[in-house]
């Protein structure tokens with residue numbers, strides 16, 4: 001938190017192995033409050049695992065993660081309390097299919113945050129408006145396009161009042177014509193000062209919105225810096241090869 005003068009997210013010597021497969025091999029990364037960091041890299045380089053270690057969907061093998069100055073990797077930490085502070089949006093939207101859009105936003109608030117009905121509905125309304133879907137409040141997920149469903153997933157995460165938002169390839173499952181609306185919502189969130197870690201292959205988004213781009217390969221950070229340098233003028237051979245393949 002800024003009150004402590006520390007970065008919003010601090011990752012120190014993070015290692016993660018699955019059996020004898022060492023997927024993260026020592027990650028050190030600070031993300032300041034309000035900063036937007038895009039993480040890029042080849043498939044299998046550990047990007048999802050890194051995000052999942054930040055909100056403890058995976059337990060690191062070694063190292064520390066701090067969010068808002070609290071060590072979330074402390075064994076005594078209240079995992080649910082940590083997760084409440086961290087919103088996560090996945091490639092697959094993971095909406096509850098059998099309830100309305102509004103209920104997708106109100107149920108977690110009521111269950112996890114114990115908000116009363118009136119407050120939960122008001123927060124849901126506000127966040128649906130924020131993502132441009134106020135008119136879909138009573139629809140069911142199956143009645144929405146993929147892009148709309150992803151915006152609902154973002155609104156649902158925002159309804160929990162997170163301090164940071166993690167996005168794992170939020171537009172990868174979308175038809176190309178639906179990508180822009182989701183990126184627009186993310187761009188707006190960034191402009192509002194949300195701290196964001198975004199795994200994405202959308203290089204134009206990274207260039208335009210990210211304060212920093214991190215290139216990962218083989219479980220390490222190979223190169224990081226402002227987008228115009230990492231994407232525009234990469235210093236490492238591995239970064240150049242990756243960018244050449246995707247651009």
Ligand code: ADP
Pocket residue numbers: 018021023041042043044045046047048049050
């Ligand atoms: P990326 O998101 O960059 O594509 P991931 O973090 O998903 O990479 O995966 C990195 C490596 O970790 C892959 O080799 C993958 O098979 C392995 N991995 C990820 N999650 C698990 C898991 N739950 N169990 C075993 N291996 C996993």
Ligand code: MG
Pocket residue numbers: 047048049168
């Ligand atoms: Mg991944």
